[in-house]
Amino acid sequence: MNYLLLGNSGLRVSELCLGTMTFGEDWGWGGGVEDCRKMFDLFANAGGNFIDTANLYTNGTSEKIVGDPLPASSIHKCYRAVLNAGDVPKDLRWAAATLWAAHDTHIVHYPLRGWKLFNLVATTIGKDISQGHNEVASPEEVLPQFAHYCEKPLKLMRTPKQFTRWILRYRDPIDQWTQGPVALLGDAAHLMLQYMAQGAAMAMEDAVALGVACDASPGDFEKAFKRYQDMRLVRASRVHISADSLIGQIFHVPDGIERLVRNQIFMGRKPERYYDALEWVFAAPDYVRDFNKKSRKKN
């Protein structure tokens, strides 16, 4: 097998690429699992390491055969709508991220683009009903799932003419993001639920840390990737675990004793205490602050 260097990444990729769009019979043609595994092994044993796959090939079967299937769908489902600020009920035009929580559901809303738009995200827990990637959902589908809410948030929920549906996917935290000359970042390294609203923020911090680590060990990517993982693992995993277990559980507790305990924890809390509790999230790590300073100087 002949190899080429992939840009200046240091990665050696085989000149031959194995296309796997025909792995799986879901589209009425293509290969069965056994045949595809044989093809894959033949290619890998001949030294091939360049594989074309995608999460949508044969409805995900291709990735299952190749070995990195789409993560399991969680039972969490989001409905989103962006509204014109003028359409939002006046008594809910608050200049803050607002959360309404009830059993197995919560609703979040906040203004966008200097009060021109308003973002509404309503989450439910229950059976998934589709692949759920930015699909259109009607109010008739959404509203019954929030029928147990009081009138104020319901008035807002009745405003959009349509929502988009997202079925959320999830992976447990892992403590190895790198092996040899390969490193994962963003959702590939830490696929969390969105309850801390930090998935993309963590992906960007990963990118900054990766750049810093690579600058510190020019050409030695294996060393740089280990350093990158050391810089990022605990912080990103803390967000990951907080989003999935801590916050998720608080938002969605059932009626009864768990709800009473949740309410007591938050009752009478001053805004400052909320900010203090989240300081660790929004106080950027040193490498991000340095990066910001350098970018500002450049501009």
Ligand SMILES: Cc1cc2nc3c(=O)[nH]c(=O)nc-3n(C[C@H](O)[C@H](O)[C@H](O)COP(=O)(O)OP(=O)(O)OC[C@H]3O[C@@H](n4cnc5c(N)ncnc54)[C@H](O)[C@@H]3O)c2cc1C
């Ligand atoms: C409902 C919802 C609300 C969210 N809210 C927030 C928020 O408020 N704040 C926040 O910070 N984050 C939020 N997130 C999380 C955020 O969207 C993700 O963490 C972020 O997009 C991850 O970026 P990424 O680049 O790692 O992955 P992605 O954005 O998923 O990018 C990966 C790309 O790779 C492509 N791809 C996949 N397979 C292949 C292949 N085989 N070959 C080539 N390309 C491929 C995909 O098509 C995709 O374009 C939210 C997520 C959801 C679902």
